[in-house]
Amino acid sequence: MKATIYDVSRLSGVSTATVSRAFSAPGQVKEDTRRRVYEAASALKYTPNAIARDMALQRSNRIAYLICKRQATILDEFYAGICEGIMRRANALNLQLIVSTADDWRQMAVNAQSKQVEGVILGGDAAPELVSEFQARNTFIVLVNNRMRGFDLPCVVADEREGIRLAAQRLHAAGHRRIALMMGGYSPYIVGERYAGFIEAMASLGLPVSDADVTMCDRSAASAAMSAMKLLSGPDRPTAVLAVSDVVAAGVMKAARRLGLSVPGQLAVTGYDDSAICNLLEPELTSVHVDVRRMGETAVDLLRQGMDGVQTPRITVIPTRLAERGTV
Amino acid sequence: MKATIYDVSRLSGVSTATVSRAFSAPGQVKEDTRRRVYEAASALKYTPNAIARDMALQRSNRIAYLICKRQATILDEFYAGICEGIMRRANALNLQLIVSTADDWRQMAVNAQSKQVEGVILGGDAAPELVSEFQARNTFIVLVNNRMRGFDLPCVVADEREGIRLAAQRLHAAGHRRIALMMGGYSPYIVGERYAGFIEAMASLGLPVSDADVTMCDRSAASAAMSAMKLLSGPDRPTAVLAVSDVVAAGVMKAARRLGLSVPGQLAVTGYDDSAICNLLEPELTSVHVDVRRMGETAVDLLRQGMDGVQTPRITVIPTRLAERGTV
DNA sequence: CCTTCCGATGCAAGCGCTTACATTCCATGT
DNA sequence: ACATGGAATGTAAGCGCTTGCATCGGAAGG
Numbered sequence: 001m002k003a004t005i006y007d008v009s010r011l012s013g014v015s016t017a018t019v020s021r022a023f024s025a026p027g028q029v030k031e032d033t034r035r036r037v038y039e040a041a042s043a044l045k046y047t048p049n050a051i052a053r054d055m056a057l058q059r060s061n062r063i064a065y066l067i068c069k070r071q072a073t074i075l076d077e078f079y080a081g082i083c084e085g086i087m088r089r090a091n092a093l094n095l096q097l098i099v100s101t102a103d104d105w106r107q108m109a110v111n112a113q114s115k116q117v118e119g120v121i122l123g124g125d126a127a128p129e130l131v132s133e134f135q136a137r138n139t140f141i142v143l144v145n146n147r148m149r150g151f152d153l154p155c156v157v158a159d160e161r162e163g164i165r166l167a168a169q170r171l172h173a174a175g176h177r178r179i180a181l182m183m184g185g186y187s188p189y190i191v192g193e194r195y196a197g198f199i200e201a202m203a204s205l206g207l208p209v210s211d212a213d214v215t216m217c218d219r220s221a222a223s224a225a226m227s228a229m230k231l232l233s234g235p236d237r238p239t240a241v242l243a244v245s246d247v248v249a250a251g252v253m254k255a256a257r258r259l260g261l262s263v264p265g266q267l268a269v270t271g272y273d274d275s276a277i278c279n280l281l282e283p284e285l286t287s288v289h290v291d292v293r294r295m296g297e298t299a300v301d302l303l304r305q306g307m308d309g310v311q312t313p314r315i316t317v318i319p320t321r322l323a324e325r326g327t328v
Numbered sequence: 329m330k331a332t333i334y335d336v337s338r339l340s341g342v343s344t345a346t347v348s349r350a351f352s353a354p355g356q357v358k359e360d361t362r363r364r365v366y367e368a369a370s371a372l373k374y375t376p377n378a379i380a381r382d383m384a385l386q387r388s389n390r391i392a393y394l395i396c397k398r399q400a401t402i403l404d405e406f407y408a409g410i411c412e413g414i415m416r417r418a419n420a421l422n423l424q425l426i427v428s429t430a431d432d433w434r435q436m437a438v439n440a441q442s443k444q445v446e447g448v449i450l451g452g453d454a455a456p457e458l459v460s461e462f463q464a465r466n467t468f469i470v471l472v473n474n475r476m477r478g479f480d481l482p483c484v485v486a487d488e489r490e491g492i493r494l495a496a497q498r499l500h501a502a503g504h505r506r507i508a509l510m511m512g513g514y515s516p517y518i519v520g521e522r523y524a525g526f527i528e529a530m531a532s533l534g535l536p537v538s539d540a541d542v543t544m545c546d547r548s549a550a551s552a553a554m555s556a557m558k559l560l561s562g563p564d565r566p567t568a569v570l571a572v573s574d575v576v577a578a579g580v581m582k583a584a585r586r587l588g589l590s591v592p593g594q595l596a597v598t599g600y601d602d603s604a605i606c607n608l609l610e611p612e613l614t615s616v617h618v619d620v621r622r623m624g625e626t627a628v629d630l631l632r633q634g635m636d637g638v639q640t641p642r643i644t645v646i647p648t649r650l651a652e653r654g655t656v
Numbered sequence: 657c658c659t660t661c662c663g664a665t666g667c668a669a670g671c672g673c674t675t676a677c678a679t680t681c682c683a684t685g686t
Numbered sequence: 687a688c689a690t691g692g693a694a695t696g697t698a699a700g701c702g703c704t705t706g707c708a709t710c711g712g713a714a715g716g
Binding site: 045047048049050051052054055060073074075077080081083084087091096097098099100113114115116137221222247250251253254257276277279280281282 | 373375376377378379380382383388401402403405408409411412415419424425426427428441442443444465549550575578579581582585604605607608609610
Binding site: 004005006016017019020021024048049051052053054055056057 | 703704
């Protein structure tokens with residue numbers, strides 16, 4: 001039913017080899033012949049069969065993006081952004097992309113092989129076993145938004161410390177001296193970096209950090225609001241909160257409203273991710289911006305290069321900046 | 329390098345045909361033989377090569393999800409939800425999924441063929457030419473969140489009218505008699521349905537609809553806020569606003585705050601989509617819930633069946649319900 | 657006019673799997 | 687002991703493409 005290279009060959013009166021070359025190496029075919037082939041092809045509505053091509057070339061051009069985080073999926077704007085970047089780049093580079101969340105990674109590692117996946121992008125924090133599994137099947141790996149010690153893998157991460165530093169600096173510039181950190185619900189790597197960034201920034205600003213001012217909560221706004229209530233209801237409360245995500249920041253703002261604290265008047269807040277909700281909150285949320293799409297694109301580029309045997313940098317850092325709005 | 333069916337065949341001492349059967353039709357192979365085959369396979373870390381299989385079987389098991397909406401992508405929570413459902417189901421049914429946004433659909437239609445795409449899910453409002461293009465290549469099509477007259481295509485849509493009706497009813501039950509509708513920025517189909525739903529609902533509640541109470545705005549919160557300012561600042565203002573999306577609702581709430589109107593005290597608001605932001609707004613937003621994931625899953629099921637030649641229903645309606653929170 | 661050489665083309669062998677058809681095996685029935 | 691049939695297995699021909707190598711044709715050089 002669908003036209004094959006044979007049909008084109010017959011109609012144009014040249015061999016299949018020539019037809020093949022006319023498409024994949026036009027330079028090797030005489031102008032005139034090439035034109036005849038193209039005519040025949042379009043008359044037959046012929047398009048090369050990518051599957052057969054892959055089969056013959058012994059490659060699959062397939063990559064996978066695994067989101068390794070409990071209940072974090074494409075619905076999470078952050079991962080969606082990365083995914084968006086990955087998709088775009090994959091399409092552009094003619095790579096098949098398989099996206100999967102982590103819940104079934106055990107099995108994923110297996111049919112990653114059967115699906116002939118040549119490279120895999122691991123988002124969130126991947127289990128070391130998973131990594132070994134892929135390495136054993138010598139599938140090329142790129143980490144995104146994570147780093148793993150013990151494994152020498154290329155990774156692309158945001159400049160977390162810088163992001164936090166920018167936020168802290170901004171708060172300091174606005175006159176805040178007592179700055180609290182609210183974090184939690186993220187991967188060890190992220191939590192680690194942001195915490196370290198906070199400590200560094202506070203030190204360089206010459207501000208003390210009290211243990212009471214570093215609070216853990218989970219990633220929901222409700223949980224954040226609860227923790228924030230506790231943090232903010234004391235008499236000697238911080239005047240600014242540096243939240244680990246926009247959702248947490250939203251929780252903090254809820255708590256502030258409940259306690260009758262005006263934002264930014266009596267309490268300044270910064271978020272992280274610069275997600276869509278920043279513009280919806282009242283006042284609009286100042287937040288650390290990361291170009292997630294670029295992270296995704298970079299990851300694919302790295303993967304592509306790695307698969308092609310090109311040497312790639314171990315660590316690619318995507319810059320962060322502060323998107324200033326109304327909460328400071 | 330990678331073990332093939334031949335290697336397994338040799339090691340286990342049976343023919344490749346038997347190995348093949350041991351994997352794809354275990355019932356046809358004697359218990360004992362099957363075990364030998366499996367042992368050999370796992371010794372060689374063999375996994376069937378899906379590409380070769382597809383090639384032999386003359387099918388690709390590839391489908392595509394095209395988001396046909398300017399600047400709406402996976403970043404839009406709504407589409408992300410559908411996409412999530414599609415991915416899950418596609419993975420479960422062992423289908424390759426290609427996700428692409430609409431900007432390059434022209435070319436997409438072409439390499440959809442070369443990539444051997446067997447079926448395509450069209451999200452948002454697709455161009456009729458696109459549809460014809462696919463039909464010409466006889467690629468099976470399923471529409472999601474849209475319907476197209478002139479084409480007899482299976483589609484899965486949410487029960488928009490019911491959703492609007494539920495919201496209107498709820499507002500009515502809370503004593504509101506002057507209910508405004510704020511909409512815009514969506515596809516003709518969605519706008520049409522929701523508008524019709526509004527008119528229907530108001531009629532059945534015995535409430536009059538004044539033209540002044542139906543406002544158009546685009547999909548951003550800022551635009552919505554502006555329109556809402558106008559709508560709400562007159563002396564004879566509506567007491568409730570039924571917004572076409574959560575973002576628009578957020579804009580309305582902003583306007584209300586700016587005008588000093590308390591929500592829900594002096595103004596009730598309902599949103600649509602029941603997205604993550606509902607819980608972040610203050611007060612939390614009452615919104616129409618749609619099981620988008622199920623929409624995606626259903627679309628894949630429909631596609632699968634269609635590709636298999638099974639007769640499928642023309643229209644699948646996913647029920648909607650009202651997620652009640654604090655803005656009514 | 658006849659080599660020489662190179663660009664253009666054709667030939668045919670795979671790539672790893674499935675499957676129709678042929679063959680072999682073995683448990684029955686007689 | 688032997689015919690018989692169904693179950694288990696083997697044989698080999700594809701699926702649509704690429705590509706190393708062989709072949710051909712014509713321009714350039716002698």
